[in-house]
Every structure is written in structure tokens, then in C-alpha cells.
Amino acid sequence: MLWIKNGIVIDPKNKIKAEKMDIFVKNGKIVPEREVKKEECKVIDASGKLVVAGGVDMHAHIAGSKINTGRTMRPEEMRVVRNIAGKFRATVGRVLLTAPAIGYEYAKMGYTTSFEAAQPPIGALHTHEELDAIPMIDKAALPVFGNWHLVFKCIEEKNLEKLKALIAWAIERSKGFGVKVVNPGGVEAWMYGGNVKSLDDQVPGFNVTPREIITMLIKANEELGLPHSVHLHCNNLGVPGNFQTTIESIKLAKGFSNSKRQILHVTHVQFNAYAGSSWRDAASGAAEIAKVVNSMDNVTIDMGQPIFGHATAMTGDAPFQFTLHKLTGARWSNKDTEVETGAGIVPLVYLPNNPVHALQWAIGLELGLLVDSNKVALTTDYPNGGPFTEYPYVMAMLMSRKMREGELSRVNAYVQKTTGLASIDVEKTLYEVINMTRSLPAKILGLENKGHLGIGADADIAIYNLNPLETDTSKDFEKVYKAFKSAEYTIKAGEIISRNGEIVKEVFGRTFWVDARKRVDMEAVMGDIKDYFQYYSVQLRNYGVEERWIKRPERLEVV
Amino acid sequence: MIVIKPKKYFEVCIEAELTPELATKSLEDVKKFRVYYGNRVVELGELFEVEKIGEEKKLVLEGDFSRVKWIGARMVDGEIVVKGSVGANCGAFMKGGRIVIEGNADDWLGIEMAGGEIIVKGNAANLVGCAYYGDAVGMTAGKIIIEGNAGNYIGEKMNGGEIIIKGNAGDFVGTEMRAGVIEIHGSCGFVGGDMRGGEIRIKGSFDLLPSFRKTEKGWVGDVNVKGEGIIKSL
Numbered sequence: 001m002l003w004i005k006n007g008i009v010i011d012p013k014n015k016i017k018a019e020k021m022d023i024f025v026k027n028g029k030i031v032p033e034r035e036v037k038k039e040e041c042k043v044i045d046a047s048g049k050l051v052v053a054g055g056v057d058m059h060a061h062i063a064g065s066k067i068n069t070g071r072t073m074r075p076e077e078m079r080v081v082r083n084i085a086g087k088f089r090a091t092v093g094r095v096l097l098t099a100p101a102i103g104y105e106y107a108k109m110g111y112t113t114s115f116e117a118a119q120p121p122i123g124a125l126h127t128h129e130e131l132d133a134i135p136m137i138d139k140a141a142l143p144v145f146g147n148w149h150l151v152f153k154c155i156e157e158k159n160l161e162k163l164k165a166l167i168a169w170a171i172e173r174s175k176g177f178g179v180k181v182v183n184p185g186g187v188e189a190w191m192y193g194g195n196v197k198s199l200d201d202q203v204p205g206f207n208v209t210p211r212e213i214i215t216m217l218i219k220a221n222e223e224l225g226l227p228h229s230v231h232l233h234c235n236n237l238g239v240p241g242n243f244q245t246t247i248e249s250i251k252l253a254k255g256f257s258n259s260k261r262q263i264l265h266v267t268h269v270q271f272n273a274y275a276g277s278s279w280r281d282a283a284s285g286a287a288e289i290a291k292v293v294n295s296m297d298n299v300t301i302d303m304g305q306p307i308f309g310h311a312t313a314m315t316g317d318a319p320f321q322f323t324l325h326k327l328t329g330a331r332w333s334n335k336d337t338e339v340e341t342g343a344g345i346v347p348l349v350y351l352p353n354n355p356v357h358a359l360q361w362a363i364g365l366e367l368g369l370l371v372d373s374n375k376v377a378l379t380t381d382y383p384n385g386g387p388f389t390e391y392p393y394v395m396a397m398l399m400s401r402k403m404r405e406g407e408l409s410r411v412n413a414y415v416q417k418t419t420g421l422a423s424i425d426v427e428k429t430l431y432e433v434i435n436m437t438r439s440l441p442a443k444i445l446g447l448e449n450k451g452h453l454g455i456g457a458d459a460d461i462a463i464y465n466l467n468p469l470e471t472d473t474s475k476d477f478e479k480v481y482k483a484f485k486s487a488e489y490t491i492k493a494g495e496i497i498s499r500n501g502e503i504v505k506e507v508f509g510r511t512f513w514v515d516a517r518k519r520v521d522m523e524a525v526m527g528d529i530k531d532y533f534q535y536y537s538v539q540l541r542n543y544g545v546e547e548r549w550i551k552r553p554e555r556l557e558v559v
Numbered sequence: 560m561i562v563i564k565p566k567k568y569f570e571v572c573i574e575a576e577l578t579p580e581l582a583t584k585s586l587e588d589v590k591k592f593r594v595y596y597g598n599r600v601v602e603l604g605e606l607f608e609v610e611k612i613g614e615e616k617k618l619v620l621e622g623d624f625s626r627v628k629w630i631g632a633r634m635v636d637g638e639i640v641v642k643g644s645v646g647a648n649c650g651a652f653m654k655g656g657r658i659v660i661e662g663n664a665d666d667w668l669g670i671e672m673a674g675g676e677i678i679v680k681g682n683a684a685n686l687v688g689c690a691y692y693g694d695a696v697g698m699t700a701g702k703i704i705i706e707g708n709a710g711n712y713i714g715e716k717m718n719g720g721e722i723i724i725k726g727n728a729g730d731f732v733g734t735e736m737r738a739g740v741i742e743i744h745g746s747c748g749f750v751g752g753d754m755r756g757g758e759i760r761i762k763g764s765f766d767l768l769p770s771f772r773k774t775e776k777g778w779v780g781d782v783n784v785k786g787e788g789i790i791k792s793l
Contacts, residue, residue: 076693 001026001036002494004461007046008468011053012435013443013452018468023051025459028493032455044489044496048467052434054112054460054490055391056451058441059231059267059302060382062102063116063130063141064206065123066314069333070096070345070383073314088503089135095310095387101111103136105389107498109485110462112509113450114388116141116314117231117267117381118182120337122150123536124174124545131511132551136497138450138460138509142231143174144316146213147188149339150532152206154214154525165525168516171226173544175513175553177220178228182212182316183235185344196235199248210235214252218263222256224516225558227446229258231265234278240276243285247292253299265444266293268304268381270364276418279327279356283418284363290370300444302377304359305394307386308411311348314360314384318342325496339535350386356413362411362419369396369424373432375481377441381407392484395437396477398428403477430468447512463489511550516558560617561589561605562610569626571597572646573606576629579616579637579656586611619646625665631658634675647684650677651691653701663707667691670764672720674701682707685729688722689715696740699723711748714741715759730766733759736788744793754788762793 002025007020011434025034031056061067071077071093080094082101091101106114117129131139145151145167154163167179185203186196192204199211214232221230234249236242246269253264266272273289276282293299313324318334321344325332328346335343350357364385368376378395382388397403399422408415416422428436442451449458466483473480486501497505533540547553561582575594584592589611590604595720603609616637624630625644632651642663650669656676669688683705688698689712697716708726718737723744730748733741736757746763751771767790771780777791 074693076691 001041001226003041003043004046004329005043007049007051009051010431011453013439014454018433019091022040025494028459030455030459046463050464050466050468052462053438053451053453054462055110055437056113056441057111058377058445059117059379060114060388061314062114063331064119064127067344070314073331073333074347076197079487088506096312097384099130099133100135101339103134104503107490108486108501110490112460112492113138118144118180120341121170121174122338122340128545128550135506140177140512142178143170143176144180144182144341146184147341152208155208155212156160162524163223165520165522167220169519171514172517175545177512177514178226179217180231182233184210184233187318190319224519226514229262229265231324234272235266237271237317240274240278243273243275243289246272248287250292250299257298259459261446262300263298266301269303269367271302273363284366286363286366287420293371295374300375302379303368304381304385306350306360307380308350308389311386312383313348314345316341317341317515318344320510321346352411355412358412359418362415364420366421373436374440378436389498392481395484396481398433399473401425427474430473434515459494461491462487508551510552510554512554512556514556516559560612560615564608564621566599566606566608572671573627574629575627576632578634581620582616603753636725669703672701677703679705683709685710686712751790753784755786756785756788758789760791760793
């Protein structure tokens, strides 16, 4: 039992704006005062300190074949030693961290949940083995659907029942959480060396278009009633002029509604918000995208903010990765994941004096500032935009125009005429930024017990050495950055796991997975699945992950 | 001047960044210098006999140091004389000063070195003057002279400086080289794959890739990467 005394609580989900209050924890949950015996409680004095829910990272690449190939490709990343083995495990990594390092670094920062954003269903066993190796945080993985031959077949046949059954089957087999779509149709086109250029291009070998893929998957996802919406990585990622495609894709959510959450989540939008016709005249399309997102009530986005310094581009968007490799001349690895999807990996450094990198950096911030703070979540698309350990930098930047001006003066002047960042005087409040890193991502993912401190919520709590009543976030940006960089206390399921940026206890979080099998008639698709397994390198009975193989699985059943 | 002698035969490798900087410290401090013996951190004095003679900024390593890695790593000035052989990564990232090795050198000699001089009286192993795991650029300045033979991957990703080998070398000399000079007085295997610039001079025989074109200056390539590197006879 825990008693967090006199803390100043910000909890956007429960509309608590910096109020002094006590929080009580019992059996890993937040409970009302009457349910605990105060004399048995461990008391944490949080006077004058900020008390918020543990951070929720809704989109990061933390486990699976992509990050692992990245580690193999980048031995230089492994030279940074973060922790020498002793009480806790040895951890290394500059930006590409080892599995235990990922857990530890999240915990030090006050983050307690993170989602692996793209797992090829056939690679699920590997993803879960790695997720199991990440301590401290709760986690889950989103399987990818946008380039799967069998998905294309269901869409060609316009057979929604079959598609729903396939999704339910695949999510159960891969112990996944929702429907991720990466460059729909484009990765399949890449198998023939091409890509799709618009929502209405036909996918080679199939009578489907990206527009049909996205729309059918949204329909299926909504009829299944999954906790999370379709999670879309748009077509034409990284191509100047792509903001039009992004806007068109966002508009595909029109006509659908869901009282609980968004219909469509568009991810790392920064990489999809470029105007212009080439990298020579590229500019920001963030304002236009922000306008569209703000005008719709069923779409959310996340930033994909680049951080200056080292990063590694790794996405399921294989054709884009090849373009990037050709552009930068850096190492490149391509993955073809049988009939399901593909991926590519390219090392990257974001340099402030490079006009393109500076532009990307500015666009990420523009999106964060211009989009309503209940529609944009904070991410760096780790490790594509940079390390998640720099979230505090992004938080501080969103809250302080003065800090942005300082940073703008050291980046390439190209951003001054191609983006509106210099003229944006929005300064997000602490409440809004807490929303963007806690309540909103939890709501987007459909996690009811995460991202808030209401009764019944998971006791994932972060306490920061920052008094919201006395701090001027606009002026004291250095203090804000420092405070969020290392949480004074990180509490996971009622246990103190990190103290002043030092790990004090290793715990293992749960792995969430969604079971929607009761919502479908599995027979609708089993014949096709059996038929398709002639193209797989494994047999049907060896495909997928059993629940008992996972360390701490938690099934969320959709009934 | 500091004189260091091994006390015993080392069963596992030692990682010790021994630099002439030690000569500026007191004998007591030098003995307390922390090194890795396998996975244990120990004091230098536990494994080596240490003696201080005068104030000259110089290290003399007497005996077999072939299991001691990272000797002279990151050194900026002064001199190291090794009266025996050295282990891997000798002179890594060094910026200045001089290392003289009277015996043989192991792999990764002078990697990413940016100045100074390394002289090996015996043979050197693989990866002399190249980029360390995963890095994009190898040696950028300075000079490495090897009196004996050298192994494979000499001067990989080299971007300046000079490597002179009096004996023979193995395969893949100057792979992805951008600038600088490699001189081989004996023979070697394949040369200059994906070479963009710089010069490789060879006295003996060597294997040439088909991606080099013959010009007055010598063989120019590698055409696969639109390179302008030169390979010629010495």
C-alpha cells in the first residue's frame, strides 16, 4: 500500500488541473482513501511536486526483427555502456538500445507503457521473446496488415466477414493488439521493385488500391470493435509533396464514428507532411494537415518528432528505406517477410545545419503545436526520429517559445522560409503536454486503466521534481527538461521501480493482447488460410505464439 | 619515464589504455591505474611491475604484451616503446606521439588514428588503420610503418595519412579508401575494392579487380562507385 501525500496532480482524463491531493494505491491499483489502512501505507511525501500517470508511448519500435537487424547492422551503437552488470542487467546502446536498456530508460523517465508499432505476424514469436526481455514496462505489439496477400484477396472479393475473421485469427495467433497498416500496397509493389504513388494506384498482381485497403480495414476494425483503431503509416512516406496523400488518407475516416475513440490513427505524421516537388524545394505541409485533423473529430495523429543526433530509420515501408539509402548512401538492409509484409533499415544522423533535417525537425514541432492537444500524441517514432529518451526535450519545446527561438537560431535558416515554426506563438500548457504523453495515447490505444490517476486505474505513477503552480514553463524550460528527464519516483503497479533517475527495482510488466475470436465466424477464412500456407515457409500448426509462452500475458477479450 | 613489466603469464586478455600520460603521474598513482583483467577491474600494480625513472613523457613496456589490448589508445603526445609484441587495438584513435613496437602487432593497429606515428619492427595482423566496427571513416592522418608483413583489410575506409608495409600484405587492401597513401614493398592480394580516392603503391604482384581502368597515372577506380583512386607500381 502506498500513500502519495500532498502531491500536485495533473490528470487530463479526469480534468484535474494541478490540484493538491493525495493518492492511495493498493494491489497495484489506485483506490479511494477509505480502502487503505493509513498506518500500513508506505508514505511518499510529494509536497510541491508534480504527480502524473506513468507515460504511455503509443508508437515505438522496441522489439522484433527490425530493431534486432538494426543492432546487428550498427555495432557502433553498442559502444555506449549504460549500465554495468551488478544488481541490474548490463545495458548498452547509444540510440538503438538493448532490450533491458529500453525498459530501464523508460522507467527512469517516468514512462511505464510502450507499444511495439509494427510486427509482421509471422515474426510474432521473435517479437514476443524480445518484449519478454524488456523489464519495467507494460507492452504490446501491433501486427501489420496492409500488404498481406490474404488481406488483398478478402478486399478483392469485398468479403468483409472473411476479412474480419482473418484479422481476429491473425491478432490471436500473433498475440497482437490491433491493426497496423504500413504503406498499404506499396510494400507489395516493392516486391517487384516499385511503389504505389497515390491512393488510387493499383497494387501489382491484385485488383485492389490503397484506398480500398484502408477503407475495408477500417470497416472490419470497427465491426470487430477492437480497442484500438486502424493505425496507419501513410503512403508516400518521405516523399516531398506527400502531405496531399496524407490529407486524402485522413479523410477516409469520414462517414465512420465511434463514441469511445478515434476511427483512424495516423502515425509519425512528420514524415508524411512535406510540400514541394523535390528535396530542393521541399517545405512544410504541417499547417494544412493540422487544419484537416482539427476539423475532424474521429482522427488522431502522433508527431514522429526528429531529434538532432543519431537515429536509425526502420520501418515496414521497404521501398522508402531503399530511397533513403540511395539518398544518404548509408548502409541498408531489406527484409521480405514472406507473403505478409517487408521492411528496411538505414542508419541516419539528423544534423541541425542540414536543410532537410532542420525542415523535418520543424515540421514535427509544427504538428505538435498546431494540432489540438487532444488529437496529437508525442512520439519520436523511436528509433526513426531519434531516441525516446529525448521526449523531455520535445515536451519542453512545445511549452516554451523562448526555447524554440534559441533552437531555431542554431538550425539551418532554410526552415525560416519553408515552415511557419518561427511565427507560431502557441505555448502548450503543462496540462496539455501531460495529456499528449499520458491520457491521450492511452485513450487512442483503448487502454482504460492507463494514462490517468482515477479510481481503478493501474498504479503507474510518475512524480517529478517540478511544482506546476510555481513554474513558468515558458521561461524555465531548462528546469522542465531536467525534471522530466529523470523522474523523482517512477511507480509501476504500486511498486517504486526508479528513484531520481536510478533504477531501484526490476519488475516485468504485462503483455496485452486482444482476443476478438468470439466476434467472428472463423470458418469463413480457415479454408483460405490453409490454402495460403502452401506459400509459407512454416506449417499452419507451427504458426503463431501460444499464450503460455509469454511471461505475463493479459488477454483483453472483445465480446 | 615509466617502465612496465608483466609479472606473470596472462590467462585472459587485459584491456589497459596505457598512454605516456602515465609518466606525468606519481609511481603510486600509476600502480593504482585501473585496468580490466578479463571481466574484473584490477590495479595495474597487481599484474605488472612498475618502475619510474626520470620525468620524460615516455612508457617502456618490457616483455610480452600480446595479451594487452588498447595500448596507446587515444594518446596525444609522448612516446611508447614496446620491447615485445602488443595485443589488439594498439594506438587506436591516437592523435599524436609515437609508438615503437619491436615485436609483432595484433589486429586493429592504429584504427581511426588522427595523427602521430606507429612503427612495427615485426609483423602486423589484420585491419591496420581502418575504421572501428560500424564507423564510416578510418585513419585520417599520421603514419604507420610495418617492417614485416601485414594481414587483410589494411587501410579500410582510410581517409588520409600513410601506411607503409615493407613486407607483404593480404587481401582487401584499401577497401572503400577515400584519401591517403598505402605503400606495399612486397606483394598483396586484392586491392582497392570500392575505392573512391587516395593512392596505393605496390612493388610486387597484386590482384586487380576488373573495375579499374588503365590510365597514364596508373589504374584508376573503383568505377563501381565512380571512384578516382589510383593503384600503381612502386
